[in-house]
Amino acid sequence: MNLKDLQNTFHKELDHLYGKEEVDSFFFMLVESYYKVSRLQLAMEPQFSVENYKAILDALELLKKHQPIQYILGYTEFYGLPFKVNEHTLIPRPETEELVAWILNHQPITTNHQLRILDIGTGSGCIAITLAKHLPNAKVYGLDISYNALKIAKENAGLNKVRVELIEADILNPETWNSEFKDLNFDIIVSNPPYVREQEKQHMKLNVLDNEPHLALFVKDEDPLLFYKAITRLAIDKLSKNGRLFFEINEYLGKDMIQLLVKSQFSNIELKQDMFKKDRMIKGVWNNDFRK
Ligand SMILES: C[S@@+](CC[C@H](N)C(=O)[O-])C[C@H]1O[C@@H](n2cnc3c(N)ncnc32)[C@H](O)[C@@H]1O
Incomplete structure (x- = not known):
């Protein structure tokens, strides 16, 4: 599946919950974390394709259930430093x-x-x-x-x-x-x-x-x-x-x-x-x- 199609799926399933901009921001964070593909890279190569997309679809399901993105990713940033977080x-x-x-x-x-x-x-x-x-x-x-x-x-x-x-x-x-x-x-x-x-x-x-x-x-x-x-x-x-x-x-x-x-x-x-x-x-x- 290419990442552009995945992004469209995210919008279809989540825009009514979070709004388009926030969904884009979730998607880019997940793609960066799971596939090491930056936002810029994705913009330049929209057909970038990935084989293993179970994790990102699992993340989509969790976002539907209002799970915070920081818990899904397992980390966040505070004062410019990385921090692990969990429940x-x-x-x-x-x-x-x-x-x-x-x-x-x-x-x-x-x-x-x-x-x-x-x-x-x-x-x-x-x-x-x-x-x-x-x-x-x-x-x-x-x-x-x-x-x-x-x-x-x-x-x-x-x-x-x-x-x-x-x-x-x-x-x-x-x-x-x-x-x-x-x-x-x-x-x-x-x-x-x-x-x-x-x-x-x-x-x-x-x-x-x-x-x-x-x-x-x-x-x-x-x-x-x-x-x-x-x-x-x-x-x-x-x-x-x-x-x-x-x-x-x-x-x-x-x-x-x-x-x-x-x-x-x-x-x-x-x-x-x-x-x-x-x-x-x-x-x-x-x-x-x-x-x-
Ligand atoms: C509002 S959170 C702050 C967490 C972190 N310092 C921050 O600013 O993101 C409050 C913290 O107090 C801890 N806490 C709750 N009751 C406590 C108690 N009786 N004694 C010590 N810590 C407690 C919780 O486990 C939680 O980690």
């Missing part, structure tokens, strides 16, 4: 790239020790690994409750040739923290924890709802800041003086997040919008001498 890891989002850029654009912290960074809810490891890549002298830790996500984070650290210490623990339950973690202190703590309230489910796209891990996404309506409160408490205990706390946040909870950090006595608090002008990130600095 146990959230697909890294552009908003999170903005959070990483914000951290990297801050004045470097001067310490008399190696800079220590903790990423809580590391998932695919996208935040921790990107920071490790851009701050080669830092010691970076990634923590998650999901063993299966941590397996992917480990592979991603290898893929990107960085070292990240991975910790399996429940951030909400100190009894799961091992003694090594209990003794650690950090200069930067960052987290993109679960923040979608159950009540927001109805506005979510099917491809997210049916495929991405609910453990990574949802928090109960009654206590939407559950993770933020626990991480802020941990940060008070574990941040060095002038240490920084960065969060990705629910766009509707910016004010509540400011209140939480003010009440917890963080200073230099800054709420930041993402490229869509939504409140999406917040940071605070811990410069108190006392611990709670």
Whole structure:
């Protein structure tokens, strides 16, 4: 079968679900990944023919069922770096790239020790690994409750040739923290924890709802800041003086997040919008001498 005919089949079966442009974009990604044929090559040789097209037809079936293209391909890109993803890891989002850029654009912290960074809810490891890549002298830790996500984070650290210490623990339950973690202190703590309230489910796209891990996404309506409160408490205990706390946040909870950090006595608090002008990130600095 030639690739042009395959592309027509994709359009026939998928255009009503995704629109023509997105279907083209899926098709080119799949062809590049499965047959190593670039978009340009395909434009120049539309009759390019392939023998084994079972995989791409399987991908078509999965796209019909709203499976995200990143899970079908098994990888995605974050901050220009490759990341494996599967059903146990959230697909890294552009908003999170903005959070990483914000951290990297801050004045470097001067310490008399190696800079220590903790990423809580590391998932695919996208935040921790990107920071490790851009701050080669830092010691970076990634923590998650999901063993299966941590397996992917480990592979991603290898893929990107960085070292990240991975910790399996429940951030909400100190009894799961091992003694090594209990003794650690950090200069930067960052987290993109679960923040979608159950009540927001109805506005979510099917491809997210049916495929991405609910453990990574949802928090109960009654206590939407559950993770933020626990991480802020941990940060008070574990941040060095002038240490920084960065969060990705629910766009509707910016004010509540400011209140939480003010009440917890963080200073230099800054709420930041993402490229869509939504409140999406917040940071605070811990410069108190006392611990709670
Ligand atoms: C929104 S995802 C973020 C993943 C990744 N850091 C990113 O930005 O794409 C939240 C992550 O928190 C993890 N998580 C959920 N509950 C947790 C808990 N109680 N303790 C530690 N991690 C948890 C999930 O497994 C998931 O990987």
